Amino acid sequence: MRNVWIIARREYNAYFNSPIAYAMAAALLFSIGVLFAGDVYYSGIYPDFVPSVDRITQIAVAMLIFIMPALTMRLISDEARQGTLELLLTAPVNDGAVVVGKWLGGVLFTLTVLATTLIYPIMLNGMVQPPLDRGLLITGYLALVLFTMVFTALGVAISALFDNLVATFIATIGSFVALWYFIGIPGSLAGGAVAEVSRYMAFNRYFETMLRGAIELTGLVYYLSATAFFLILATLVLQSRRWR
Amino acid sequence: MIQVEGLTKDYGARRAIDDIKFHAEKGEIVGFLGPNGAGKTTTMRILAGYMPATSGKAVVAGYDVMEDSIEVRRRVGYLPESVPLYTDMTVLDYLKYMGDLHGVANSIERAEDVLQQVDLSDRAETYIEYLSKGMRQRVGLAQALLHEPEVLILDEPTIGLDPAQIREVRALIQHIGKERTVLLSTHILAEAQTMCDRVLIINKGKIVAEDTAKNLEARLTTGGGRLSLRVKSKAKSLIPTLKALKGITDVELAQDGALLIETKPGVEVRPEVARTVIAENCDLLELRQHGMTLEEIFLELTAEPTTEG
Numbered sequence: 357m358r359n360v361w362i363i364a365r366r367e368y369n370a371y372f373n374s375p376i377a378y379a380m381a382a383a384l385l386f387s388i389g390v391l392f393a394g395d396v397y398y399s400g401i402y403p404d405f406v407p408s409v410d411r412i413t414q415i416a417v418a419m420l421i422f423i424m425p426a427l428t429m430r431l432i433s434d435e436a437r438q439g440t441l442e443l444l445l446t447a448p449v450n451d452g453a454v455v456v457g458k459w460l461g462g463v464l465f466t467l468t469v470l471a472t473t474l475i476y477p478i479m480l481n482g483m484v485q486p487p488l489d490r491g492l493l494i495t496g497y498l499a500l501v502l503f504t505m506v507f508t509a510l511g512v513a514i515s516a517l518f519d520n521l522v523a524t525f526i527a528t529i530g531s532f533v534a535l536w537y538f539i540g541i542p543g544s545l546a547g548g549a550v551a552e553v554s555r556y557m558a559f560n561r562y563f564e565t566m567l568r569g570a571i572e573l574t575g576l577v578y579y580l581s582a583t584a585f586f587l588i589l590a591t592l593v594l595q596s597r598r599w600r
Numbered sequence: 601m602i603q604v605e606g607l608t609k610d611y612g613a614r615r616a617i618d619d620i621k622f623h624a625e626k627g628e629i630v631g632f633l634g635p636n637g638a639g640k641t642t643t644m645r646i647l648a649g650y651m652p653a654t655s656g657k658a659v660v661a662g663y664d665v666m667e668d669s670i671e672v673r674r675r676v677g678y679l680p681e682s683v684p685l686y687t688d689m690t691v692l693d694y695l696k697y698m699g700d701l702h703g704v705a706n707s708i709e710r711a712e713d714v715l716q717q718v719d720l721s722d723r724a725e726t727y728i729e730y731l732s733k734g735m736r737q738r739v740g741l742a743q744a745l746l747h748e749p750e751v752l753i754l755d756e757p758t759i760g761l762d763p764a765q766i767r768e769v770r771a772l773i774q775h776i777g778k779e780r781t782v783l784l785s786t787h788i789l790a791e792a793q794t795m796c797d798r799v800l801i802i803n804k805g806k807i808v809a810e811d812t813a814k815n816l817e818a819r820l821t822t823g824g825g826r827l828s829l830r831v832k833s834k835a836k837s838l839i840p841t842l843k844a845l846k847g848i849t850d851v852e853l854a855q856d857g858a859l860l861i862e863t864k865p866g867v868e869v870r871p872e873v874a875r876t877v878i879a880e881n882c883d884l885l886e887l888r889q890h891g892m893t894l895e896e897i898f899l900e901l902t903a904e905p906t907t908e909g
């Protein structure tokens with residue numbers, strides 16, 4: 357546990373030395389800001405249109421799908437490339453603790469960036485009457501936290517697979533898009549067992565419900581078990597590196 | 601402290617080390633001497649708990665490297681060959697981080713101590729990115745010392761250092777080696793001889809010879825030797841006189857004007873050669889014993905058993 361925290365702290369701090377991390381944070385803030393400004397402008401012309409929180413969380417998640425791979429790619433790939441993985445793997449630390457530490461560092465950094473986007477709902481709150489629905493705001497951001505946890509875990513697993521940052525980046529974006537946009541498609545097209553499974557596996561379906569203010573237990577369990585699954589997978593991949 | 605038996609490692613179809621057996625005791629500095637690709641790094645990585653062997657057994661500081669890898673890693677200080685470092689950290693932050701991972705109490709003070717030992721205290725706040733190769737090497741060495749390990753595994757610890765630093769690092773390692781077990785690798789015969797109590801010679805994945813530095817030297821000088829002699833002029837006219845000297849088997853004029861002298865095994869001819877040169881009224885510029893190349897050493901050390909068997 358102690359080692360997890362030591363590694364997470366170093367990883368978190370390392371992001372603040374990395375230009376990519378700042379660029380990604382800026383991209384997220386900027387894109388949400390543009391949308392937010394548009395909504396505010398729109399509501400000035402059409403008084404019927406009320407800007408809402410779920411628009412902000414929705415654009416945030418769409419951006420995160422493309423931004424997070426740039427943040428998670430370095431977690432293990434970069435250490436493999438620089439050779440520092442040899443230091444980590446010869447330190448008295450479990451492979452599992454290395455993976456969880458990396459994951460925690462990545463999650464905490466992404467959440468820090470996400471926390472800065474809270475300025476938009478706060479601004480919005482001062483503009484609309486009646487004020488924003490607090491419940492929606494909380495479930496919306498909870499959905500983003502869960503999303504960050506699952507996809508960072510997957511990002512670590514893919515990062516453990518390659519020594520090359522570009523390969524890691526492309527593979528990570530590919531799998532994020534597949535899991536977010538495509539996994540639920542069979543469920544919306546056909547019936548039967550496959551469709552049932554696909555509906556259950558669709559990350560974005562649970563996300564949508566949370567944006568509407570409801571927290572499903574199945575959704576919560578699904579996000580948490582997927583996180584655990586990807587972390588175990590990442591540990592196995594890291595362990596297998598020792599045999600190469 | 602280190603007990604290795606039948607250690608074998610295959611990378612796919614390539615056998616990197618083959619049935620290696622050796623031991624190292626407390627207070628002993630053991631050198632791994634071998635050319636490129638001999639399997640030094642592979643062996644050291646296995647002992648440091650980085651990767652498992654294909655077969656065989658290795659016990660380090662009382663624990664099996666495959667079964668109790670973590671316990672072994674707690675007790676081993678390891679300097680990898682490429683000296684990997686987190687270049688985005690300062691020297692002190694880096695050492696504190698590695699110390700924390702090794703469970704060192706007061707990791708900051710300990711980091712400052714080891715920095716003093718490797719003479720880098722004035723660079724504590726420098727980002728590793730901006731350090732020279734030799735400084736990085738010393739940071740790597742400091743990292744290996746942080747948790748006061750019983751066993752030190754140093755993969756080519758003096759490579760990339762300037763002569764003054766080499767001397768310092770050798771002295772440091774010898775000092776450390778008094779109470780600990782040190783296993784180090786090198787390509788350089790002289791380094792193995794000056795630093796190590798015992799030398800293991802490894803070639804193509806096999807240990808071809810094992811001896812104390814002293815014995816090794818004796819075994820090597822019993823073979824024929826080679827001298828190179830440089831005089832100001834009239835080198836050619838010296839050849840017949842030198843050839844006639846006792847203990848000299850052959851003399852040749854090399855392309856660069858030096859004379860190459862082959863001697864019989866174990867005979868010291870240098871004083872006699874020098875006297876002869878002076879007596880012949882030639883100006884002596886240089887007289888030098890040739891070091892043996894690693895290839896020659898292997899031939900030398902492995903020749904005896906094969907001629908008998």
Ligand SMILES: Nc1ncnc2c1ncn2[C@@H]1O[C@H](COP(=O)(O)OP(=O)(O)OP(=O)(O)O)[C@@H](O)[C@H]1O
Binds near residue numbers: 600611635
């Ligand atoms: N990761 C690897 N994958 C495949 N083969 C490897 C790997 N590492 C080493 N080898 C092979 O194993 C053999 C031994 O290599 P090793 O690095 O142990 O030699 P070395 O004695 O350390 O050499 P050097 O003096 O050049 O450092 C070589 O033939 C090398 O090509």
Ligand SMILES: [Mg+2]
Binds near residue numbers: 681755
């Ligand atoms: Mg090597």
